[in-house]
Amino acid sequence: MDKLGYILLVDDNENDLELTQHALSQYKLANEIITLRDGAEALDFFYRRGKFSSRPNGDPIVVLLDIKMPKVDGIEVLRVMKGDPNLQPIPVVMLTSSRQGPDVDECYRLGANAYVVKPVDFQQFSDAVKTVGKFWAVLNEPYSGETSSRGPAVVPQRSQ
Amino acid sequence: MQFNNVVLFAIGLSVLSIVGILSYSNAQREQTDREWVTHTYQVLESIDGVARGVADAENGQRGYILTGNESEFQRYQQGSGDIYTNLRVLTQLTTDNPNQQRNVSLLKDLAETKLARMQAALRVRKELGQRATAEAIWKAASQELMAEIRDRVNAMRAEEQRLLQERSARTQRASRNTKLAIILGNILSVGFLLMAGFAVGTELLERKRAEKALRESEERFRLAVSGVTTYAILTLDPEGRVASWNAGAERIKGYAAEEIIGKHFSCFYRQEEVAAGKPGIELKIASSQGRFEDEGWRLRKDGSCFWANVMITAMRGADGKLIGFSNVTRDLTERKIAEENIRELNRELEQHVAELTVANRELDAFTYSLAHDLRAPLRHIHGFATILAQTGKEKLGTEGQRFLGKILKSSKEMGTLVDELLDFARLGRLELQHTEVDLRRLVEEVRQQLEPETQGRRLTWEVGALPDVSGDPALLRQVLINLISNAVKYTNKKENARIEIGSNNGSGEITVFVRDNGAGFEMQYAQKLFRVFQRLHRAEDFEGTGVGLANVRRIIERHGGRVWAEGHPGQGATFYFSLPLKEIR
Secondary structure: OOOOOOEEEEOOOHHHHHHHHHHHHHOOOOOOEEEEOOHHHHHHHHOOOHHHOOOOOOOOOEEEEEOOOOOOOHHHHHHHHHHOOOOOOOOEEEEEOOOOHHHHHHHHHHOOOEEEEOOOOHHHHHHHHHHHHHHHHHHOOOOOOOOOOOOOOOOOOOOO | OOHHHHHHHHHHHHHHHHHHHHHHHHHHHHHHHHHHHHHHHHHHHHHHHHHHHHHHHHHHHHHHHHHOOHHHHHHHHHHHHHHHHHHHHHHHHOOOOHHHHHHHHHHHHHHHHHHHHHHHHHHHHHHOOOHHHHHHHHHHHHOOOHHHHHHHHHHHHHHHHHHHHHHHHHHHHHHHHHHHHHHHHHHHHHHHHHHHHHHHHHHHHHHHHHHHHHHHHHHHHHHHHHHOOOEEEEEEOOOOEEEEEOHHHHHHHOOOHHHHOOOEHHHHOOHHHHHOOHHHHHHHHHHHHOEEEEEEEEEOOOOOEEEEEEEEEEEEOOOOOEEEEEEEEEEOHHHHHHHHHHHHHHHHHHHHHHHHHHHHHHHHHHHHHHHHHHHHHHHHHHHHHHHHHHHOHHHHHHHHHHHHHHHHHHHHHHHHHHHHHHHHHHHHHOOOOOEEEEHHHHHHHHHHHOHHHHOOOOEEEEEOOOOEEEEOHHHHHHHHHHHHHHHHHHOOOOOOEEEEEEEEEOOOEEEEEEEEOOOOOOHHHHHHHHOOOOOOOOOOOOOOOOOHHHHHHHHHHHOOOEEEEEEEOOOEEEEEEEEEOOOOO
């Protein structure tokens, strides 16, 4: 396994990807950020299918997963991951445009490790992304393959 | 007949029978008495016979002694025979009387002694032919014993006479008593029978009077029933055939009395009900349970239907035997139609409500997805504008920076608006969490939360008594944030701002108010305040999206309460909300 784990960012929206990456980069994380554009790609990535059949070994230290995506949405990806004993220990943070009641509950039921609503205000948004990145990439001790280490949920920041 | 009369008759009849028995026994006794009298005369006859026999024997003896004439001797024999015959009869007749028996026995001795003497004299004359001697004996003995015999005969006669008198007296006495008893008895029994007769007569009169009264009462009742037109009142015989029919029955069901009487009442039922045996079942139930009530369609003579309320009551005689049924039927068709109309209206109303609910939900869903989809591009605008402001400031120039500032401000405002819209849409679907909420503490928390906005201002708070209420704490907090932050916002141009928060207890509800002395509003627009996007002030004067009070209204109405407001321009505003008290413990 690499010395520093990488962050997997899954979002269909180019703008969101760019803004998220910008926010993460502001914190100057040394971790590599891998971006994927939809749920189908994410599943291919985890199961080494198609273009990911020869990707290097190693799981991400955290997955930032958008909910609304074409083909396979974030909730479906979450369901598959948390249903697979090999993928289940990987922390998953749901990143979404809005707090849609049923979605939040559904994600926690499926085993999401956190649920973050992206604020409209970019300063707030970038604070949220940085906090998430700092927590999972720096503070959290990743799963060693022997013991389970589920991170606590990050309280979503709300725009008032 | 009454018991008393029976007793009177019984007494009268008993007295009569006693009288009958008395007269019979009296007749019997008179018969016996007459027999005794006859008996006495026989005894007297025999006594005289003995006396006559002695005299004949004496005369015969004398004649024969004097004349030697054989016929005189026979006369003597005749006489002595009579004596014996009569003595024998006497002995028999006086067996009941020891006195007389003794007398008879003495008389017999005397007669025999006398006859023995005569026998001796006659023998001297007849066998010895000595007339003189015989004459001497006769003369010597002729007066001998005659006196004793006469005395004895008289004594016996006297005895019999006495007995006769005694018996007659007794008979007369008994006869008199009997007569008296018969007369009295007859009078008595006539009296009792008269009394009984009188009583029976009175009773008969009374019965006649009662029967007349009953007949009149029945007639009145029949007239009353037959005149009723709002109810069909009919009677049925035990088999269900119509026995009587009133005006109401004719009016409601269409049959005249003479057409329907005698027909079976199942002709009032629809064919399928008759086939199912409903009329018979109803009679059976009425008979076993006393009565049967039903509502349903019934047929008129012309075949049309009416909605009837039917009450069938079993009628039983004093002995409990079923004598028929009464059937009271009301025509409730109009009520039924009205009910049907109401039901139809209700059904339509429910359908409208359901449609409205669906439409509301769709609207909420639409608002939600619209807001959700608007949010992403807004975020991008704000995000990239921010990055631009951070990284490309120099290239923009003053004017460019001002425009960028407007882009940032507008996109942020729109973000707020979209978020509030999302909240508003969410409120329509959210399930309320009901717990006990301490309003006073909630107000305190909101005040602290708003402190950054009130810093540096002269603002007087007056918080009165606030009760615990039942509701959703997060939502009620949102209500208070909205109302109090409004008060803070609209007083920010006042020198001496004052915000008053308090409550009143009404009947079944609690009213909370938030009062300020700020900008206020014109009362004619009070209703618009609580509608989405409705604002009474320009954004330059007071910031706002026009969603906050709409949210307040939604939350309070979801709690079963009401919201309203009072205000005057420049003098301030008071916002009220009420909550029902029902679920407060």
